[in-house]
């Protein structure tokens with residue numbers, strides 16, 4: 001029986017899946033568990049579209065890729081990544097990206113392959129189930145707390161999924177095209193798209209799924225005061 005610490009430490013983002021949707025009853029169990037995520041004032045600010053409809057997933061992906069090809073860098077509700085990357089985060093970002101490209105033997109200057117790898121996000125890495133998480137715009141109008149709650153909700157989804165042998169990849173790449181996602185889903189005007197989570201059965205043969213970025217030692221992120 002894996003412990004909670006096992007579940008947390010063994011999760012990693014997977015970027016190649018078998019073409020098999022997550023059964024509805026398992027999605028419900030994952031979402032039911034995730035619904036117990038704590039939130040400020042028990043606000044439960046998440047609104048989720050759990051999509052396994054192949055045509056709709058393709059429609060969303062096509063719409064994002066079309067926007068990218070038009071030269072649009074983002075069309076979003078929230079800015080996820082820092083506007084100004086400072087030390088040490090910039091270095092960590094570079095190391096993490098470079099590690100993935102090195103594993104996949106992609107040259108630093110091979111922009112076409114790098115773009116294709118990024119666009120794999122919008123083909124859902126071959127997975128057939130994706131959760132799209134929104135919140136009410138009113139929750140994030142002059143306040144950020146709902147974003148914290150929805151972030152915790154993301155981790156709950158990914159941890160609960162493991163119980164069923166389901167792997168995941170959180171996606172900020174879709175955040176950058178949040179308005180495109182909302183339009184493709186015909187989401188109500190009051191909702192702002194935050195992020196997606198790809199869910200599915202890992203392709204165990206895929207080299208990309210062996211990638212496990214390391215973490216900095218505790219002393220770089222924690223100050224103990226006894």
Ligand SMILES: Cc1cc2nc3c(=O)[nH]c(=O)nc-3n(C[C@H](O)[C@H](O)[C@H](O)COP(=O)(O)O)c2cc1C
Nearest residue numbers: 011012013015096121169170171172173174212213
């Ligand atoms: C909010 C968030 C957004 C992310 N967006 C993407 C993404 O769009 N595409 C992707 O391949 N990975 C994405 N990741 C995965 C991170 O790259 C990954 O979590 C990090 O490198 C640590 O690796 P691990 O998840 O395998 O432990 C995202 C992670 C988070 C938490």
